[in-house]
Amino acid sequence: MQLGGHALVADDHPLTREGLALAIRAAAPGIALDNAGSVAEAERAVATRRSGYRLVLLDLILPDARGFSGFLKLQHLLAATPIVVVSAREDPVIVEAARALGAAAFVSKSTPLDALAAALRRVLAGEAVFPPQSLASPAALSLRDRISTLSGAQLRVLLALADGRLNKQIADSLDITEATVKAHLTVIFRKLAVDNRAQALLAVQPLLAATGTP
Known part of the structure; x- marks a missing residue:
């Protein structure tokens, strides 16, 4: 598949980044790559790359991420850009959360290069790619x-x-000001259908809980 534009690989391990880059090049030889080792670096890359990204591969556990916090930050910045969650774990709860939050795919770091490239081709073609057992619950x-x-x-x-x-x-x-924080919290509580800080934290705990070492 010949495809122009740029892709972003966010992973804090250089060897893993190189492996993911190889898979992207195999899936879309014409695409250019940017790298990031943290969520903050990925955010700066998104802000700098004004033409946007066609694809993002995101390690679920980065030094400055907690659970899906990094994914949520990038998702808000990237709008419709497909984000592929990459992890060393295939815990069904994690996979389900990724699907429910709108990830384009969930792939294991142990996936062979040719299989990973095949999955990325499907993502670039507009498909969602998840392990067969993954099924998002109504609550998620x-x-x-x-x-x-x-x-x-x-x-x-x-x-x-x-x-x-x-x-x-x-x-x-x-x-920002404390008054602005309080105003945001009021709206957040309403949108999450909760009454206070404790309930808000309980509501999002499944998405922000530690997901293990990558």
Whole structure:
């Protein structure tokens, strides 16, 4: 498949990045590649690459990610760009969460190069690629739908809240006022159908819980 444009590989292990890059080149020889070793680097790459990306391969566990927090950040930035979640684990709960949140695919790091390239060709053709046993539950889909209504600013506040930060700490880290944080939290609680911080954290815990070492 000859395909122009750019793809982004976000993984903190250089050898893994190279393996993923080989798979992308095999799937789409004409595509150019950018690399990132953290979510922050991936965010900067997205901001810099004004032409956008045709494909993103994202290691689920990066140094500055917690559960699906990195995925959620990039998803808000990338809009319709397909994101392929890459992980050393194939826990059905993790796979289900990836599908429910709108990932284009979930692939194991142990997948042979030719099989990975084949999966990426399918993703580039508009298909969703997941292990056969993966089936998103109604609860996971409902949570995805609620999270999808959050703005980028609201999502950043929610993720900061999940890190245990107080309102003042959230305001300082995001360079906004405490009043703005409180306003965002009010909207977040309404959209997640919860009444307070504790309930909000419980609602998103399945997506932000530790997913293991990659």
